[in-house]
Amino acid sequence: MLTYLLGFLILLTIVVFIHEYGHYYFARKYGVGVTVFSVGFGQELFGYTDKHGTRWKFSAIPFGGYVKFFGDHSIFSDFNREELRKKYDEEEQKKLLAFKPLYQRNLIAFGGPFANFILAFVILLFFNMFIGKDFTPPKISEIEKESPAEIYGLKANDTLVEIDGYKVNSILDVSKFIMLSTDEFIDFVVLRNDIEYKLKVKPNIVPGTDGFGNPIKEKRMVGIRLAPQNIDSINHVKLGPTKAAYYAVVEIAYVSKKTLVMVWGYIQKLWGKGFGDLSQLGGPIKIAEISGKAFGMGILPFIHLMVYISISLGLFNLFPIPLLDGGHIALNTIEGLRGKEFNKSTLELTFRIGMTLIISLMIFATFNDLSNNLHKITGYFGGFFN
Numbered sequence: 397m398l399t400y401l402l403g404f405l406i407l408l409t410i411v412v413f414i415h416e417y418g419h420y421y422f423a424r425k426y427g428v429g430v431t432v433f434s435v436g437f438g439q440e441l442f443g444y445t446d447k448h449g450t451r452w453k454f455s456a457i458p459f460g461g462y463v464k465f466f467g468d469h470s471i472f473s474d475f476n477r478e479e480l481r482k483k484y485d486e487e488e489q490k491k492l493l494a495f496k497p498l499y500q501r502n503l504i505a506f507g508g509p510f511a512n513f514i515l516a517f518v519i520l521l522f523f524n525m526f527i528g529k530d531f532t533p534p535k536i537s538e539i540e541k542e543s544p545a546e547i548y549g550l551k552a553n554d555t556l557v558e559i560d561g562y563k564v565n566s567i568l569d570v571s572k573f574i575m576l577s578t579d580e581f582i583d584f585v586v587l588r589n590d591i592e593y594k595l596k597v598k599p600n601i602v603p604g605t606d607g608f609g610n611p612i613k614e615k616r617m618v619g620i621r622l623a624p625q626n627i628d629s630i631n632h633v634k635l636g637p638t639k640a641a642y643y644a645v646v647e648i649a650y651v652s653k654k655t656l657v658m659v660w661g662y663i664q665k666l667w668g669k670g671f672g673d674l675s676q677l678g679g680p681i682k683i684a685e686i687s688g689k690a691f692g693m694g695i696l697p698f699i700h701l702m703v704y705i706s707i708s709l710g711l712f713n714l715f716p717i718p719l720l721d722g723g724h725i726a727l728n729t730i731e732g733l734r735g736k737e738f739n740k741s742t743l744e745l746t747f748r749i750g751m752t753l754i755i756s757l758m759i760f761a762t763f764n765d766l767s768n769n770l771h772k773i774t775g776y777f778g779g780f781f782n
Contacts, residue, residue, distance in 0.1 A: 398687025418511025428467025429491035513709030524640035543619020679761030718750025
């Protein structure tokens with residue numbers, strides 16, 4: 397429990413701080429007053445006020461954070477200019493977010509997600525430069541009997557070249573590409589006797605576990621065992637800055653694309669037409685469990701997990717849902733195209749819809765967390781009271 401909590405708090409604090417700093421950076425750049433920078437919500441635990449009048453603080457509830465702009469910033473203050481004109485003089489209006497040009501308001505909203513992607517990029521860049529990247533071609537060492545691999549024509553000693561159009565650089569790529577595939581068939585390109593073959597394999601969908609040992613109901617399996625193409629040719633390379641940056645961008649693009657595809661699959665599944673296991677959609681408890689396990693495995697797996705959490709946070713906040721950064725960008729843009737300010741009743745309705753969607757998602761994710769971990773929770777408290 398303590399490991400889970402510690403890992404979760406460290407990961408969340410770093411990712412949230414970076415996200416909020418993205419908003420803060422662009423706000424300061426464009427002259428918007430920032431009165432509070434908080435990691436966490438609720439009662440302040442400790443903090444200090446800088447020379448610009450910004451109160452930097454850690455608060456008691458560690459699930460998120462916020463940047464508060466000059467003018468008692470609220471969900472309406474970006475758009476409610478009529479009331480702001482009455483309340484603030486022209487000099488004070490220069491520090492208000494609501495009176496900044498459209499592109500500046502959108503960049504300030506985009507700054508948080510952008511900072512999350514920058515964090516992921518920097519971590520991957522340093523991994524590729526100083527830890528190294530594996531470029532050992534994987535070879536199929538064994539085909540399971542009556543498995544999809546055998547049925548659809550994969551053979552022992554095939555070297556895997558591509559999966560679903562993505563180049564296979566290492567053994568780790570194979571499991572990742574197969575697990576994150578979403579189509580009915582997985583496209584393989586293999587090298588066999590110096591000739592490339594293209595094959596389609598329909599995987600079995602079976603219960604299994606993820607990389608952290610957590611049970612999952614739908615795992616894609618094709619029935620192959622892997623080995624390096626040549627045991628003497630293991631190729632773990634520390635890359636130069638250019639190649640390291642290239643592979644960092646490729647990884648971020650891949651994870652972002654697959655995340656969006658999975659989200660779309662989840663949305664479709666609500667109407668019985670999509671894919672993916674909705675019971676695996678988790679919230680804070682699942683993040684705490686995964687971060688705790690990664691933290692226990694060592695600093696490198698923990699930092700690598702931070703990459704995927706940071707990308708996920710950045711993507712989620714870009715969804716055009718009111719209250720999220722993407723919602724602010726969408727409303728700013730629509731308002732700019734209309735050439736007319738929103739009235740208060742429209743904003744209230746819009747934000748109620750956004751609040752309903754976000755709260756519903758949080759309740760659903762928390763329900764999944766509790767359902768999937770019920771045996772652990774009852775076991776923990778049972779042991780406590782005994």
